[in-house]
Amino acid sequence: MILTQAVTYYLSEHPSIVSFRWSHTQSWGSTWSFLFYSIAAYLALSLFLHCALLLVLRRRDRPVPLGPVPAVHSLVMALLSATTFAGILLSSAAEIRDTRWLWRRSRLATSPFQWLLCFPLGTRPSGRVFFWSYMFYLSRFFHMIRTFFTILRRRKLSFAQLFNNSILTFMSFLWLEFSQSFQVLAILCTTLVYSVVYGYRFWTAIGLPSACFPFVVNCQIVLLWCNLACHVGFLLLQLIKGGCNGIGAWGINSVLNGAILLLFLKFYLKMHKKSSSPPASSSSSSPSGEAEGEKKATVKEKSL
Structure with a gap:
């Protein structure tokens, strides 16, 4: 009981969480210039590292040894995602409990589920939910580090991975900047999937x-289907209720999500085509199964 109360306090009732306010002067990384410069630096550094490895290690077939660093990164990402999931879940419950009376009085929403999908017009980026949305936004920069692991291991620069990381960082910024609706469900789905995926990556990285x-x-x-369901639910409430906060940002979000979906479908069809093709001769693969392991690792790297 005491442990439950302590977890609830530190994840949803702490003064720094309750009093959070997204501000260009008080929140680190909250300006448009920081967003564009950081994404540009990420793309430039990825390209530079890729070209440098091609020039310096062009005669070396083995990947650069990284030791336990990828495993530690996966473990930290799994813990961050799980903490964010628990935090925004408890914070959402607290916000619904504290503002339910306001819904009945002004008819801003009729149920907690509608609030999760459709913020009332005039919602400001402050309070518990937006604190965890801010934490999710910051975690996107730590997530980008995995791209450098991919380059160091295989000296391959995946456009899909660069595009996906850049766009998701940009969209998480829009969620905060315009108090976009349905972000709570999007963060819940994403952090839940990320905690499972990075936990699995840590599991395999330590040799299990x-x-x-x-x-x-x-x-x-699964994550793409959840995201699509959130978009459809938001659009229905937008039409029924006559207005949800952040509709402009939602339009941009939808276009970018559509681009991510197309890239993933292209990758999925390519992977399915490779898996259905006849296997290579035994002379072209190593006895220890390194080629098969490399293929599986490539699939893992190009997704999420």
């Missing part, structure tokens, strides 16, 4: 057995 099916890709499919 992997799944016999493309686990990460299947998690990405």
